[in-house]
Amino acid sequence: MLEEDYPEASLANWRTHPFNVRGFHNVDRLIATQPIECAPSTVPLPRGRILDLAAVMVDGSSASSGLQQSHTDGFMVLHHGAVVVEQYGPTATASSRHIIFSVSKSVTGTLAGVLVDRGELDPDAPVSRYVPEIIGSAYGDATVRNLLDMTVSVRFVEDYLDPLGDVARYRVAMDWNPPGAFPYQGGLHYFLATLPRDDGPHGERFQYVSPNSDLLGWVLENAGGLPIAEMLSRYLWQPMGAESSGFITVDRNGAARTAGGICVTLSDLARFGDMMRLDGKANGRQVIPKAWVEDIMTSGDPEAWQKGDMTHLLPEARYRSKWYIPTDHPGTFCAIGIHGQWIYVDKDAGVTAVKFSSQPLPVDEGLDRSTLAMFRAIANALR
Template sequence: MNSRRIMAAFPPAANEQVTLANWRQHPFSEWAFRNVRELLPTANIARAPEPAPLSFAPGYLEDISFANPRGETVSVAEALRTSHTDGIVVSHRGRIVSEWYAHGLTPETPHLIFSVSKSVAGTLGGILADLGKLDPDAPVVSYIPEMEGSVYGGGCTVRHLLDMSVGIRFDEDYMARDGDVMNYRRSTGWEPPDPSVPATNLRDYLKTLRPNGTPHGHTFHYVSTNTDVLGWVYERACGISYAKILSQYLWQPMGAEHDAYIAVDSHGAARVAGGICATLRDLTRFGEMMRNHGVSNGRQVVPNWWIDDIRRNGNAEAWSRGDLTKVFPNGNYRSKWYTIERGETPFAAVGIHGQWIYIDPANEMVIARVSSQPLPLDLDLDHMWLRGYRAIAAGLSGES
């Protein structure tokens, strides 16, 4: 199917209509990931009254080369065209050196960032902790008493949520057509209703989740619901909605130029784990703030100690027992951020279908990239782009 015809007519033909049944499937996703507001209820995340200025120093990066999944040498330009990338911004020493858009995306268009949303939530936790509104070591039930009896009772702490070390019985299989992920998606409104399954909502669904027998803190186990519970903790700690917390404490202080938004369920519960839509330039501002130890436009937005903790800590033993060693064999995870390789400086926020913020402090580089890759997890493409990010960093360092 020609993706340019999808949602192009008014009304669209049946085979060109994006619906809840097909919106995460390629090629419908090319349109859907930049038009989530036309598919799902959302809450606004207000921009800053005065955006942090961007500076530009355009460079030519398209000829930088690296290996594709078949071992062939490809250029940045070829990789962008063949990997379902919707847009990319490369920043070096705080200046945008390259910017590229495709498939209808523009600098002003928010794009769904899936689990990059988790890293936003993890960063927000440091701000709230520094303000004394959040205790990372407190039990979850001290904020949400009604979680007693679920996996999030019985000694589960906010830190376990932050580090994905909850001993939860949950199989995060994005390709499954029934089971945990489908039940979860239905609770958020991301799937069409199933008449044979009782209707529910996100918060009620979270209360049904149970332990797997593993002690909390023992094993890295990637489960999105942990981050939705974390957002609920923030709401109880602050007394306002997650979207307002994010705008008040992070999005506006860092100087976001555009409103972002987040998907919500039928009861207004935010899809904290994967529902944020934001522009690439604001994602670049966010990445630059993290690279600069929490400072954006001269303002300390995120406490320096929280970012140091993200980069230096994390439980390597828990990671080695976990379910993402095939992605980053020698990686780590702390407060919703990935360390790519222990002992090296790059760290990243990563979402399914090819969403990335890659931060390389040693080479003073940030790359924000959004995509509509057909597979939720495509290790060949992810590892190709890791080689690409390193090649771009080497090229920028050589130019300087």
């Protein structure tokens, strides 16, 4: 299909296929945003020998076929920092700033490490030290580490397709949906402070709850004394040499959607992922504390993961500071967002791969598994 064959999106349908094909890289036309400014001068990513994806086989099909089947809007692979694959869908270009959904969580968790290194954030401190407004909610006796590792005992059902569920009410609060089944009652921060405690202690079970990551963003703003967009620019985007400014969605009160609202170009997301591959270095400069990246790679509770709700995708894994670490594939880690957004890093193979997608379903286990298998096949081809 050509670009003109895809319909324009509105606030009411922008996450619904086929409207999402345009909607995912035109979010700033639909929702309020704040800019993540890029560096004043940058160097383009170097180019390497092009990898022929038609020759990379995954379960009897080529990787190029897999990209088409998974509604890919943008795909880039770096090998030892050089671009060996760069492709775009019918409505996207190299300058398109695509929403990365929950890959935003991994960016936010990485920013947390910078604030820890600056002495502005204690990951073992109670959340209420930084955000007293949440006392009385599920988060009243949780720690920042519980937010980082998704081990808060909170009652929230992450069902993206239930029009009357927790996520539907959440989306009205963040101004991602027009009021409909739920009237607007307050913004994102108001919503976070209403979430009730679940049974069981904090820290024992991985439970994927997106509001944890929005609250983490609120914590970081109060700890660092700056808006999230400015900190992302100052501490990550500019020092890593981002070529383009990104942006993050905010509600009508200016609360940033750090759980899923970051929008960036494909090449800058690849830069960010490759910086993680290099233990936090970019352009010869230590941008992210090496100790924070090492902690992500070596820490996280495998028992908490096994008690959680994502073993169907990663049977053996850990989750640390908003990153997934598949323990059955040493040296790899990834960030995952709904509708098919990915960062995949294989340190041993020197590979960083990023993917923008407009998959029809928010969560498609079959496509997730095949995409993960494709990343691994590409890494093996380049090893």
